[in-house]
Amino acid sequence: MLRANLIAPTRVVLEEAPEPTPGPGEVRLRIETCGVCGSDIHAYYGEHPFIDLPVQPGHEFVGEIDALGPGVAGWSVGQRVTAEPSLVCGECAQCRAGRYNICERLRVIGCQSDGALAEYLVVPAAKLVEIPDGMTNEQGAMIEPLAVGVHAMRLAALTPATRLLILGAGTIGLTALLAARAQGVTDITITDTVPAKLDLARELGAKHAVNVGATDLADFCRATFGAERAFDVAAECVGVEATVRDAINTLKKGGALVIVGVFGHEVKVNLGLVQDRELRLIGSLMYTMDDFLTARNLIASGRAPVTKLITGRYPLGQIGAAMQFIDQQRAHNIKTMIHIRPQ
Ligand SMILES: [Zn+2]
Ligand SMILES: [Zn+2]
Structure with missing residues (x-):
């Protein structure tokens, strides 16, 4: 089979590899x-x-x-599926408490185990989720990123009265927006520095979309809400220092900051404000099956129009070009889809 292999930084190659064989309790997918x-x-x-x-x-x-x-029941050849990509031990304290997204021995398909940029992939049958008829493959491939937003917004314990700040209008920020909207939250402000992403956020239901490249967020809060400390909950969806600072500065006393972004580097933030204002810091990693099913149902019902997030489409044979496109168009890329089989 053909597969993509990321062999070194910025070096992704296409190569032939043997097709994987499903072991007990596993299925093989044709991606x-x-x-x-x-x-x-x-x-x-x-x-x-x-x-x-x-x-x-x-x-x-x-x-x-x-x-x-061997031993797989309840699934049959030809069914169209996705799968939760978390590979968990099932035995640690977190797994036993149902929080297997933070399993002590967590591995993730495509991160610490072979991923789906290949013609075939073996996954545990216990992780499968059926794709309903009428859902496109692209919509199905958006269940995972939407589940990240669903989980983060679940941890945020939103109510319809929550005034929410989402920092970053990339895939995760926008899926958090869709998840919050689905929970009935309407007073949502989103930030980014790319006008096209802010426009899309407005189209997807953000009440305010602030270009923090041009406008200081605290100034925006004073002008719009009459106070610098304006938000009940903030969701950091970028993974950099500036957005954490914006969040801490503009949360109301007693507010909550959910960290969803992946941080490539350590950041310096004023924890004095966290202490003084009794802010709550909440990390959010991946999701569990209930979030995954919620995401699927939001897409299936049309409440989460995730196809609007797709900014590029490539066949597997052009994976190198796809990664270069994302690299060169970082500002404008939201979600790039790789079609392994011709659609
Ligand atoms: Zn575990
Ligand atoms: Zn992902």
Whole structure:
């Protein structure tokens, strides 16, 4: 089979590899479509804190079941599915408490295990989620990134009255926006420095979209809300210092900051304000099956128009060109889809 292999920073090659064989409890998928994630881009630059190279990337995928390993029941060849990409031990304290997204021995498909930028992939049957008829492969490949937003917004404990700040209008910021909208939150401000992303955020339901390249967020808050400390909850979806600072400065006393962005570097922030204002810091990693199913149902029902996030489409044979496009068009890329089989 053909697969993508990220052999060194910015060096992704296409190569032949043996097709994987499903073991007990596993199925083999023939991959249709796979999205390129922000974490794949961090890995592409050799900057992801938890991904070592070489790696066969890809964890946002749809495929067709192609072979069943011994003991697999309830699934059949030909079904179209996606899968939660977390590979967990099932035995640690977090797994036993149902928080397997932070399993002590967590590995992720496409990060610490072979991913879906390949013609075939083996996954545990327990992780499968069926793709309904009528959902496109691209929509199905967006379940994973939407589940990240659903999980983060669940941890934020929103109510319809929450005034929410989302920092970053990339894929994760926009999926957090869709998830918050689905929970009935209407007073949502989103920030970015790219006008096209802010326009899309408005179209997807953001009440305010602030270009923090041109406008200071605290100034915006004073002008719009009459106070610098304006937000009940902030979701950091970039992974840099400036956005953390904006969040801490503009949260109301007693507010909550959810960290969803992946940080390639340590940042310096004023924890004195966190203490003085009794802010709550909440980390958010991946999701669990309930978030994944919520994301699928939001897409299936039309409430999360995720196809609007797709800014590029390439066949697997052009994976190098796709990564270069993302590299050169960083400002304008939101989600690039790789079609493994011709659609
Ligand atoms: Zn992802
Ligand atoms: Zn575990």
